[in-house]
Amino acid sequence: MQVISRYFSRRALLSAVVLAVPLLVLAAATGGAAPATKLVFMNFCFYLIAVLGLNAYSGNTGILSFGHVGFVALAAQISATLTMPPALKASSLPLLPEFLHNSQMGLFGASAVTLVCIALIAAVVAIPICRLNGATATIATLGFLIVVNSVIIGAQGITRGSQAMFGIPALVTVPIAAGFVVVALVLCRLHKDSIPGLFARCGRENEAAAFACGIDVRIARYWAFVFSAIVCGAAGIVLAHSVTVFSARSLFLEMMFAQIVMLVVGGIGSVTGALVGTATITLLTEILRRLENGFHVFGLAVPQIFGLTTIGLSLAILVVLYWRREGLAGTREIEDFLGRISGRKAPAAPMRTPSPTEAVAVPVRRATGAxxxxxxxxxxxxxxxxxxxxxxxxxxxxxxxxxxxxxxxxxxxxxxxxxxxxxxxxxxxxxxxxxxxxxxxxxxxxxxxxxxxxxxxxxxxxxxxxxxxxxxxxxxxxxxxxxxxxxxxxxxxxxxxxxxxxxxxxxxxxxxxxxxxxxxxxxxxxxxxxxxxxxxxxxxxxxxxxxxxxxxxxxxxxxxxxxxxxxxxxxxxxxxxxxxxxxxxxxxxxxxxxxxxxxxxxxxxxxxxxxx
Amino acid sequence: MEFFLQQFINAMALGGTYALIAIGLAMIFSVMNLINFAHGELMTIGGYVLFFLLVMGMPFGAALLLSLVAAALAAVAMELVAFRPFRNADIVTMLLTSFAVSSILHVLFQNFIGVRPKAIAVPPAISGALTFGTFNVGVVPLISILASVVSVVALVLFLRTTHVGVAMRAAAQDFRTTQLMGINANAVILAAFAISGLLAGVAGALWIFQRGAVDPVMGVMPLLKAFIAVVVGGLGSLPGAAVGGLLLGTLEVFLRAYLPEGLLPFRDAISLSLVIGIFTFYPHGLFGDADAVR
Structure with a gap:
């Protein structure tokens, strides 16, 4: 019970639930809408999970990762391979091993297998990454992304190479996408306030001080990395089974940039910020995408502009970095804002000491001596x-x-x-x-x-x-x-x-x-x-x-x-x-x-x- | 043996090109902690200037020279317009700024110049091959090696003998103290950008000699490789960047030459994984230092 409580706090759960409510309302409203609207919502869900996952690592450790889209891509690839009908696999993925050829799994079975694979891959990748600091770590994760991308493209036959993977069954519906988001939201919020999450944040704030407290920052980073990779893996599963088509090229630098813009605009280090940032940028890109094919303003015809969304994202991040460097939410969470609105300070801390009857954990015994x-x-x-x-x-x-x-x-x-x-x-x-x-x-x-x-x-x-x-x-x-x-x-x-x-x-x-x-x-x-x-x-x-x-x-x-x-x-x-x-x-x-x-x-x- | 020698020359040529890009990146990082994602676009800009000057009928040599100048000027313009407002910001902020600049430039190239590659007619003297008895070697790799060596030697001389060069070395060690010594920070940073732009221009030209064309995202791949080279060498260390570039280039060429057929598509993945694995043993890169704790 005590051990579980190192990972669980009621306050964090409540905070996640408060954030989940508007999402569920939105999901319910989308339920009866046109397929295109549903797709926009599911795309939003995908990005939100991916940004939550990235935030679980970058937000808590303070190390920006360029590599998490790599986990999205891997998970999309693996899960799609598992759920595709055998007949289609025979023609589009001819080099798959026999046991994969003849099987077809459901969404949840495939998700479980995929996430285990992602966890194992992340556990290996994290070994060098968790030793690195600052920009070196960031570039190393970029290297990982390039490796993933070139492996997927190179393994043509097992994958579709540089061509699009298609015919993936549309197993993720609006309620399922919303379910994935809520689970990711709750887990990420709990992780932030958990003891391992706290250790990672200590390393973010001051590495030397964390070491002086006996905290092994590398171990804290390691687990944050593996956890965040799994969340990003879930995002990949949602993407593959809602859009039903993707290519390795679409899961590369551009998506990485979009994911990071959402994170930074919302505020690195805040689960609330991940939600706010993803919502803001999704809205912005949806508007820009509609304008991309040319539009009229005050009777003036603006021609088609390639990459208007890219420009929009770039300007959004420049504006945020220039005027509000810590992002819209900073490292604060929804309860900090609600506390301010209702006029009282955020609940500081439980003001109680453990009663004598409560089991008090015995600290580590140490050899004493000169x-x-x-x-x-x-x-x-x-x-x-x-x-x-x-x-x-x-x-x-x-x-x-x-x-x-x-x-x-x-x-x-x-x-x-x-x-x-x-x-x-x-x-x-x-x-x-x-x-x-x-x-x-x-x-x-x-x-x-x-x-x-x-x-x-x-x-x-x-x-x-x-x-x-x-x-x-x-x-x-x-x-x-x-x-x-x-x-x-x-x-x-x-x-x-x-x-x-x-x-x-x-x-x-x-x-x-x-x-x-x-x-x-x-x-x-x-x-x-x-x-x-x-x-x-x-x-x-x-x-x-x-x-x-x-x-x-x-x-x-x-x-x-x-x-x-x-x-x-x-x-x-x-x-x-x-x-x-x-x-x-x-x-x-x-x-x-x-x-x-x-x-x-x-x-x-x-x-x-x-x-x- | 001949095959090995040929591959060795190719390795030095590619490694030298990576090293030039990496040194430019390391230079900017050492004076202002910026990892410049838009560095690859300097290569592209140089390439486009070369293309348009050739179209206008300028002789190849003069056009090449002007394209290098253009790359250097573009680097300076980048600093003045985009990076100066973020001076002394944290590393992540500046890195994202440069990423945004790079994305915007891509879109501008695509809209105003075109998505398709523009072919550049490289003179036959460059695109040909030399024959020594039975031994064939391309002119481009030789030029690449020569250009890399000349650039690095010129850079070392500049850093050791000129006033600005010494100021830049001092700034790389401790920027604030350098400023307190009365060195003009803006001048040092502008000089660093100009030099890094020049090196990017040279690297861009070498890249174009290989491919014979320039396109909007030409700079992306070599830049990503150079990033890895820089951090493997140790962020901010110029010799480290050079060694990292040579290491990555050598790995790539020899993997391409000696890997079994089935594994060839994975050569980039293998070389990058090997290089990233180095971090397990050298978390600060080969030539990097740990920070002092007080």
């Missing part, structure tokens, strides 16, 4: 940023890490956190070696961190920021329990009233607090803080000091703090380690360190140090 650095070095080319640093930090201890600018403090934190692979030396936590592990694996061992420049999941809510880190740590906790525990943590940090706000809209001090809260959500044994007081005023620093003290005493967390605020460091830390030019200059009690001649010299230069 954090030990042995001869850790980090070289950038010829420059040794960290030079043979050996250091031990005990659980529950507070260690200050200071040094002049460029002395290697942040690099050393990066080495511990796994963002900077060490050049030599080892880092151990208890008995386990953690150097050499990727950042997310280090985080899962119980080492959390904050960043010198704040890295939040800006467009996610404050609650979601904490919830994501917590969901990664408590593998069997359901959404309700995670919401409750996240609220508790926000309350502890004094930012619970901000739970429903987007993290990027918070004031600087609040953002710092949220970053600490998110780091705590994974219940770390060690917390690395990189200049937590930078840019804060005195009152905020004092506040932070009190919070950090409380953390250490209540939770027994070991802290490593990098900061230039000597007041904060001396007051908080039991020991101070001084770095200079990458080397560990001195480790000791605060007073011993601040009085040390070598330390003063490192900071102030030899002559000034002598005069202090």
């Amino acid at each position: 954090l030990t650095l042995v001869d850790v070095s980090k070289a950038y080319g010829g420059l040794l940023a960290v030079d043979k640093v050996s250091l031990t930090v005990n659980p529950g201890e507070v260690l200050g890490l200071i040094g002049p600018n460029g002395s290697g403090k942040t690099t050393l934190l990066g080495c511990i956190a796994g963002t900077h692979p060490v050049s030599s030396g080892t880092i151990r936590l208890g008995g386990e070696t953690i150097s050499g592990l990727p950042a997310f694996a280090v985080a899962r061992h119980g080492i959390a961190r904050t960043f010198q420049t704040i890295r939040l999941f800006s467009r996610l809510t404050v609650l979601q920021n904490v919830k994501a880190a917590m969901a990664q740590h408590r593998r069997s906790a359901g959404q309700r329990e995670l919401d409750g525990a996240s609220m508790d943590l926000l309350r502890e940090m004094g930012i619970e009233t901000l739970a429903g706000r987007a993290a990027g809209t918070l004031a600087y001090g609040q953002q710092r607090r949220l970053e600490v809260a998110r780091a705590l959500a994974s219940e770390p044994t060690f917390l690395l803080l990189d200049e937590p007081a930078a840019g804060m005023n005195e009152a905020e620093t004092a506040d932070l000091l009190a919070t950090l003290r409380r953390l250490v005493t209540e939770r027994g967390i070991g802290l490593i703090i990098v900061d230039h605020d000597m007041h904060l460091i001396v007051n908080l830390c039991e020991r101070i380690a001084v770095l200079n030019k990458g080397e560990l200059l001195k480790v000791g009690k605060p007073l011993d360190v601040t009085r040390d001649a070598a330390v003063r010299e490192a900071y102030l230069g030899r002559r000034s140090a002598a005069n202090v």
Whole structure:
């Protein structure tokens, strides 16, 4: 039950249902209309499913995919092959294997087989794709689309090659198309709010921060890719069995462009936006298509224009990109808009903690022990940023890490956190070696961190920021329990009233607090803080000091703090380690360190140090 | 052996053409993070200018030279009209902008010039073949290799010795700092577009020598291939783009030469799949770097 709740939330279901209602009304209205109108509606359904599918990947991961039309094409091809009558197959697809020749399946059997095939193909394609970032991933998906297209054209005999596939039975009717759309709508909306969907969105907002929370962004992208491919596959099935004719050429770059325009116009990252964008662009293309063969305006005859729809789509996307870059809906959903209209804020989060009787999932147990650095070095080319640093930090201890600018403090934190692979030396936590592990694996061992420049999941809510880190740590906790525990943590940090706000809209001090809260959500044994007081005023620093003290005493967390605020460091830390030019200059009690001649010299230069 | 040598020359010729397109793309990407989908249309524009100048009776050499200039000017015009309003936008926004520009140009070519290919009479000196004993080799592949090498050498010299070239290299490393050093951003970007347009013009001419015609969507396929070449080399890296282009061209030619008959229709699929598979091991491309995290 708990596990299911990681994939299901009532709010998401309601949101999808609200969106489905106008679609069903439209479907009912189309029921008695002319065949041409029905075809327009089914074409709209096809595009909507395809755009929902694309959004499930691109919207959640932030990586634009050019390749999803490839899945549409594959699914159309496979499903049509399965449902075509044997007599027609014998003449138009002569090279098909025997068992496919003599069989004919119904829509649902064929759909099931097709979607399994698509899932398997996507599972292979996603292996390289999920490792890539940004534009590289986008172009790689484009490569996939070209591969699919040339395979379908090349496999003439098994396919129709570059000619049209025809004679597909018209098994998809208006109600069936509407049914496909509603299922896709519900699944995509649930996926967005599910824990895997949340992880993917964390990767979209800030990859490094997601890794630091222990989230393996690549895995999140992988599943988003496979899921979205299946949805696009469903679109292909609808297309093949409603239009009943298609060619490989028609399922290539032009369709890809139309699909992306719909996504971008609606707003990448919003299921509501997918609906709005698809509806807007379908309407626009229907109008333009009618004008394409020439028309009269104010008595002036405009001749036939090739590609008027293409121009229309291009201009639509340029207009949207220029004036409203995030699209019509942005990343918001229907409930956010409805909430605004009715004058109250969108429901922030359930304000409840799990009752004691409720089963609370037990977090992963970790080996506890000292954090030990042995001869850790980090070289950038010829420059040794960290030079043979050996250091031990005990659980529950507070260690200050200071040094002049460029002395290697942040690099050393990066080495511990796994963002900077060490050049030599080892880092151990208890008995386990953690150097050499990727950042997310280090985080899962119980080492959390904050960043010198704040890295939040800006467009996610404050609650979601904490919830994501917590969901990664408590593998069997359901959404309700995670919401409750996240609220508790926000309350502890004094930012619970901000739970429903987007993290990027918070004031600087609040953002710092949220970053600490998110780091705590994974219940770390060690917390690395990189200049937590930078840019804060005195009152905020004092506040932070009190919070950090409380953390250490209540939770027994070991802290490593990098900061230039000597007041904060001396007051908080039991020991101070001084770095200079990458080397560990001195480790000791605060007073011993601040009085040390070598330390003063490192900071102030030899002559000034002598005069202090 | 002779067959292999012939194929090797073909591979270098095709790879060199891809490399020229890829270098142009990488150049624009490195200074302004734009993946220019409309780059292929620069090839087409060059091709059409060549066609119309030849129809007007201009000698082939002069027409060719002017077509290169036209491609460079078209690139500059593209930047001024379409891309400047989106300066500093995110990668996806600019990529979609360029895609829209490319689509609009396709439609314009189709409506104002025509859907059908326009034949270009390539002089027999270019379209012929040279014979060394028993060894036959086409002139076009040799010209392609020569043009690619000359273009790359000229580009390297330009980037290393001229003021604008050094500014462009600096801008590729860190655009904002370069601007703070008093370098005129617009000048650098315009120069980058002009050069990338010139390279596209050269690549377009080589492409036309092979096919003997120019049509509205001529630039699409080579451009798509060059995209793959660029990302495999590592986005933004010029040597990476060149290597990626050569790699893809070589794969394609040798697959065409050595694949069994039944698999020949799938040569593009196979070569692209192999190249995309490289990402499994080099997620940042062959010459790309991971971003630093602070």
